[in-house]
């Protein structure tokens with residue numbers, strides 16, 4: 001299969017999952033994760049109709065997306081990797097959605113840049129559902145207070161929650177936990193599910209799935 005065939009395959013598997021979960025078609029958005037792939041490998045996916053993409057590094061995204069965005073007007077770019085405060089200005093300038101807000105300092109930097117640049121980008125809070133030491137994200141127990149802090153003290157409107165379950169565990173309980181936390185925070189958006197588990201994530205209510213290798217091939 002070439003990259004366009006793999007894209008169509010992923011899109012039809014998303015539709016099948018939406019149907020079997022009794023959800024409206026299009027209720028789970030595909031974020032095509034293009035990290036490590038060059039602009040030339042991304043263009044066929046844009047030609048195939050995909051408009052929403054994810055990158056995990058600010059600097060890498062800066063090397064390819066200004067040009068790709070100039071070529072196609074309605075691209076939506078998501079930051080799905082950790083963000084440092086000193087990159088907040090660059091991230092707010094380039095990305096349309098930042099999915100990885102996970103501490104007060106970064107929430108404040110992003111909120112300041114949104115105001116300074118007048119760019120009303122959307123943001124998600126990343127939750128470390130598996131409490132993994134090496135992984136970014138706020139602890140599940142701290143999520144509600146952190147979302148409230150963002151909303152009420154920092155002036156940062158949160159759109160949803162994002163998680164990356166531990167690689168060696170059944171992701172189901174992590175997806176369920178993220179859905180429960182979102183409900184408590186009165187948030188409707190859930191970014192969860194990758195190439196290996198996006199169908200399961202849709203059963204648990206994912207409103208966006210982040211799929212890389214199933215579209216672009218192995219990295």
Ligand SMILES: *Cc1c(COP(=O)(O)O)cnc(C)c1O
Pocket residue numbers: 033035056080081164193194195196210211212213214
């Ligand atoms: C790389 C990455 C993905 C995509 O992973 P695949 O297994 O290639 O689909 C999704 N989410 C995050 C945060 C990533 O870094």
